[in-house]
Amino acid sequence: MKLNTSxxxxxxxxxxxxxxxxxxxxxxxxxxxxxxxxxFLALPMIGMLEARRIVQQRxxxxxxxxxxxxxxxxxxxxxxxxxxxxxQKSLFIYTLLQWLPVAAxxxxxxxxxxxxxxxxxxDEFSNPYLLQKGRDRRRNYIDPYPIYxxxxxxxxxxxxxxxxxxxxxAAGSIALLLWQLRxxxxxxxxxLLLFCLAVGIGFAGHIQISQFQRQLQSQIFAMLSxxxxxxxxxxxxxTQMGSIGRLKLSNKIIARISADSPTTDSPTTDSPTTDSxxxxxxLREASxxxxxxxxxxxxxSIFVPVPPGEATGEWILAADSPQSKSITISTNLERGDGIxxxxxxxxxxxxxxxxxxxxxxxxxxxxxxxxxAAYQVxxxxxxxxxxxxxxxxxDDLQIPNVDKAAVEQTLQRLNLMGQSDxxxxxxxxxxxxxxxxxxxxxxxxxxxxPVSDFLLNTQTGHCEYFATAxxxxxxxxxxxxxxxxxYSVHEFSPLERQYIVRxxxxxxxxxxxxxxxxxxxxxxxxxxxxxxxxxxxPFQTVSDFVAFLGFQISWRVRQLRELGSTEIVLLLTPLFGxxxxxxxxxxxxxxxxxxxxxxxxxxxxxxRQGLDSELFAIxxxxxxxxxxxxPAESFRQWKARAQxxxxxxSFEGTMxxxxxxxxxxxxxxxxxxxxxxxxxLSAAERKQLATLSQAWIDQL
Numbered sequence: 178m179k180l181n182t183s184x185x186x187x188x189x190x191x192x193x194x195x196x197x198x199x200x201x202x203x204x205x206x207x208x209x210x211x212x213x214x215x216x217f218l219a220l221p222m223i224g225m226l227e228a229r230r231i232v233q234q235r236x237x238x239x240x241x242x243x244x245x246x247x248x249x250x251x252x253x254x255x256x257x258x259x260x261x262x263x264x265q266k267s268l269f270i271y272t273l274l275q276w277l278p279v280a281a282x283x284x285x286x287x288x289x290x291x292x293x294x295x296x297x298x299x300d301e302f303s304n305p306y307l308l309q310k311g312r313d314r315r316r317n318y319i320d321p322y323p324i325y326x327x328x329x330x331x332x333x334x335x336x337x338x339x340x341x342x343x344x345x346x347a348a349g350s351i352a353l354l355l356w357q358l359r360x361x362x363x364x365x366x367x368x369l370l371l372f373c374l375a376v377g378i379g380f381a382g383h384i385q386i387s388q389f390q391r392q393l394q395s396q397i398f399a400m401l402s403x404x405x406x407x408x409x410x411x412x413x414x415x416t417q418m419g420s421i422g423r424l425k426l427s428n429k430i431i432a433r434i435s436a437d438s439p440t441t442d443s444p445t446t447d448s449p450t451t452d453s454x455x456x457x458x459x460l461r462e463a464s465x466x467x468x469x470x471x472x473x474x475x476x477x478s479i480f481v482p483v484p485p486g487e488a489t490g491e492w493i494l495a496a497d498s499p500q501s502k503s504i505t506i507s508t509n510l511e512r513g514d515g516i517x518x519x520x521x522x523x524x525x526x527x528x529x530x531x532x533x534x535x536x537x538x539x540x541x542x543x544x545x546x547x548x549x550a551a552y553q554v555x556x557x558x559x560x561x562x563x564x565x566x567x568x569x570x571x572d573d574l575q576i577p578n579v580d581k582a583a584v585e586q587t588l589q590r591l592n593l594m595g596q597s598d599x600x601x602x603x604x605x606x607x608x609x610x611x612x613x614x615x616x617x618x619x620x621x622x623x624x625x626x627p628v629s630d631f632l633l634n635t636q637t638g639h640c641e642y643f644a645t646a647x648x649x650x651x652x653x654x655x656x657x658x659x660x661x662x663x664y665s666v667h668e669f670s671p672l673e674r675q676y677i678v679r680x681x682x683x684x685x686x687x688x689x690x691x692x693x694x695x696x697x698x699x700x701x702x703x704x705x706x707x708x709x710x711x712x713x714x715p716f717q718t719v720s721d722f723v724a725f726l727g728f729q730i731s732w733r734v735r736q737l738r739e740l741g742s743t744e745i746v747l748l749l750t751p752l753f754g755x756x757x758x759x760x761x762x763x764x765x766x767x768x769x770x771x772x773x774x775x776x777x778x779x780x781x782x783x784x785r786q787g788l789d790s791e792l793f794a795i796x797x798x799x800x801x802x803x804x805x806x807x808p809a810e811s812f813r814q815w816k817a818r819a820q821x822x823x824x825x826x827s828f829e830g831t832m833x834x835x836x837x838x839x840x841x842x843x844x845x846x847x848x849x850x851x852x853x854x855x856x857x858l859s860a861a862e863r864k865q866l867a868t869l870s871q872a873w874i875d876q877l
Contacts, residue, residue, distance in 0.1 A: 196353060198322025199226050199289055204350055205329035206278065212333035212343045213275045222282055229289055238291040243298075246287040252756050254280035256749065274335040278328055285325050295319075326354060344383065348376045427680035428717055430724045432508035432518060434458070434666050435675035455502060455558050456676060457706075459697065460518040461663035464539045464688060466572045468645065471627055473660045476572050480535035480543060490530040490552075494542070497524050502558045507551040507728070508678075510544065517542040518664060521697060522557035538567035539659070549731050569657030569690045576649050583629035584646075584653045598656050598691045605650050606700045613637045614705040643701040644685035651698075657690040661697075667706055673725050681709050787852030791870030792844055798874055812845055837876060844869050 196204075203223045210219020236242075257276045262269045288294045298319070330347050352372060359368055436455055465473035483492050505528075506518060517526070519542060526534070529552035531544040576584060591608055593601045615637045625633075628649060631642045644660055651658035665684040670677045686699040796806055799819055806815040820838055847866040851858045858866065 196357065198320060198326075199229060201350075201354055202285060202322050202325050202329070203227060204353065205326045208343070208346050208350055209278055209329040209333040211346075213336045215275070218279060222278075225286060226289060232290070235290055235292050238287065238293050238297060240297050242291075243287065243294065246283050249283045249756055250280050253283070253753065256752065260749070271335045275332050277332050278325070281325060281328060285321065288321050323354060326350075341380075344380060348379075428713065428720065429680045430677050430721065430728075431680055432460075432506060432664070432678040433673065433675050433728065434460075434678065435505045435507075436502070455504070456669075457665055457667040458504075458520055458558075458676075459663060459665055459684070459686065459699065460506075460520055460678070461540070461661050462516050462518050463541045463663075464566065464659045464661040466539070466570070466659050467575055468649070468660065469577055473645075475537070475539050475541075476570075478537045478539065478541075480537045480541075483534040483536050483542070485534075486525070486527075488527065490528045492526045492529065492534045493524070494526065494536065495522075495524040497555065498557050500557055501525075501555045503553055503555050505551055505553050507549075509548060510550050515544045517544065517552075519554055520556045520558070523554055524557070525555035527553040527555070540566045566659075566688070566695050573657035573659060573690065574652045574655070576652050577626070579626045580628045580649055581653075583625070583632045584649050587632045588650060588653055593654055598654075601654050602651060602656060602689050602691055602696070602698060605647060605654075606698050609643055609647070609700040609702070611636070612643070612702065614639065614643075614702045614708060616708070640685045640701040640705065644687050644699075647687040647698055647700045651687065651689050659688040659695075661686050661688055665706070668710075670721065670725075672721065673728070677721075787848065787857075790848050790851055791867050792848040795841070795844070795870055795873060798877060812848065816841060816845065837873060840869055840873055844873065 203226050206219050206222050206226075210216040210222075254277075257280060258273060261272045261276070330350065333343060333347070336343075355372065356368075463475070465475045467474045467476050483494060485491060486493050501524060504520070508518060510517075519526075523542075526542075529544065529550060534542065534544050536542045587608070588605075591604050593604060596604065613636065616639055618638075628642070628646050631638045632646055648658040648660050662683070662685050664678050664682045666676050666678055666682070668677055668679070668682070669675075684699075684701070686697060686701070688695045689698050690696075792812065796812075796815075800806075802823075804815075804819045804822060806812070810818075844866065847858065847862060847869070851863065851866060857863075
């Protein structure tokens with residue numbers, strides 16, 4: 178058995194010229210700050226680490242002090258989690274990952290300026306386990322600097338960047354770390370070649386994974402869009418005509434409308450407006466021109482970009498007018514898949530910061546879904562405000578064959594011969610005054626279509642029946658007509674001090690092309706609002722109050738989301754300052770200096786002195802003969818017991834002679850001096866201890 182007395186010497190030689198752990202972390206923090214656009218945080222953090230070269234003071238850490246630092250890191254992480262999940266509800270985990278170095282930084286500072294941190298961690302977590310396993314003689318500490326180094330690079334990689342500069346910088350930083358940890362026997366040229374090969378393979382894999390991710394995302398998004406419900410489809414709308422039973426509508430508030438000036442910054446107003454000139458107000462979402470089998474579709478729908486205005490979030494749909502009014506619409510765009518709810522005559526949209534806005538020839542305006550939004554709409558509220566839609570086509574005169582007979586029979590009773598288009602449209606609209614509004618869907622005859630039943634038999638239905646029948650009758654007399662869906666705004670909320678739109682306010686009406694312009698015809702009896710109001714739940718007041726609180730919270734959250742990283746940090750600075758101040762007040766660490774720290778380190782080295790004594794190898798050899806040293810047994814007591822045992826028992830090997838026992842006594846004397854004498858052994862005596870121990874083992 179050959180003993181090695183130079184263990185660990187190669188590591189210390191290599192570390193003499195290598196980059197320190199603190200400096201490696203400074204490099205990683207710089208890379209992280211550059212990649213995540215958080216250099217305004219990275220630079221002070223680097224300054225705090227590198228100030229260790231100037232600041233002489235150090236602090237002796239207790240376990241309670243270390244726990245206070247850990248609590249501070251936990252509080253910072255908790256605050257970041259709450260703020261990020263509020264400001265970035267979707268994909269917040271990536272943003273949180275980018276901020277992890279900030280939360281872990283107090284622990285890094287404690288390691289840099291604290292004394293005894295590694296020992297505390299070892300004693301608290303590792304020591305009990307090693308004592309149980311009997312491996313406490315040689316302590317292997319976990320260095321936190323490489324861990325923080327890896328955390329910074331991982332956090333930097335969470336940023337969505339299109340360039341590959343970060344990959345090269347990260348590879349170079351990792352090379353600095355691995356170069357110091359490489360085996361001494363490795364050839365530098367071979368090590369560099371293998372590292373470059375690994376970097377190249379990793380880069381190729383990164384490209385392939387990125388392409389696969391994009392393809393997978395596109396397929397998943399397409400699948401989810403097919404499964405989406407409740408969204409407005411600009412290309413088609415299936416009606417409830419022909420269904421049987423009671424049409425159930427929800428009281429859920431889906432939008433809020435406030436009349437305001439173009440400069441209003443909030444979705445609510447202090448002085449509410451109940452102007453009868455504006456309300457009731459129809460807000461349209463989509464219009465369709467072809468009807469077949471109780472379904473309306475928009476043929477050949479083509480979306481074109483809407484030009485942006487001069488201000489951020491401003492979009493120009495038409496020329497402004499001095500009579501323009503302004504309302505603010507607060508809603509969730511994801512509900513309608515990015516379809517905007519707009520009044521007639523909309524000319525300008527403001528405070529809607531989306532990347533792109535599109536509009537088709539039927540007046541449908543679509544944007545990227547951005548969740549909760551509050552956008553201002555400038556429009557002309559006068560009765561002569563016309564929808565900005567394309568001129569009619571042949572599809573705007575199409576009538577299904579199954580409905581032609583019922584439509585013509587109904588028109589014969591109106592005596593429209595020789596009337597102008599405007600007069601015919603007015604008489605057709607007036608003909609529905611004797612019809613009734615109902616959500617009870619019935620089908621007296623399965624042989625006829627829903628519209629034919631509505632015109633000839635029931636004369637009762639909901640808005641889809643009225644709008645569809647009106648459009649088909651207008652087409653029958655040669656007036657192009659379209660079917661429109663949207664909402665009717667008529668309910669004012671005293672609690673919210675603005676108008677609210679519920680799901681049950683969904684409505685349908687008709688556009689007629691008369692005198693070279695599109696005009697609105699809403700032939701649904703006006704009492705439909707009262708009928709739906711009568712079905713209000715007795716708990717609606719409570720649910721409205723809860724919805725109002727949720728709206729206020731979502732509005733504040735939206736304001737937070739509009740803030741950048743710099744503004745968020747500035748808002749949180751007082752809170753972070755208070756947490757740091759409180760941690761400092763609770764900190765009980767004793768102040769020291771680098772010189773005192775060095776002296777303390779020398780004391781620790783003295784305490785560790787002798788742990789590599791060769792006497793432990795002799796103990797290990799005798800343990801194989803069932804002569805383990807007991808935990809409370811000194812080496813001299815153990816030696817006496819072993820000598821008595823070996824004199825009485827037989828074992829494999831040569832019986833130790835009297836001279837060998839004397840030699841073991843000499844080894845014990847040298848060991849005790851090596852282990853406990855502050856002056857230790859001379860070089861010759863240290864060599865003598867190793868030689869005697871090796872000879873004793875060889876003879877055994």
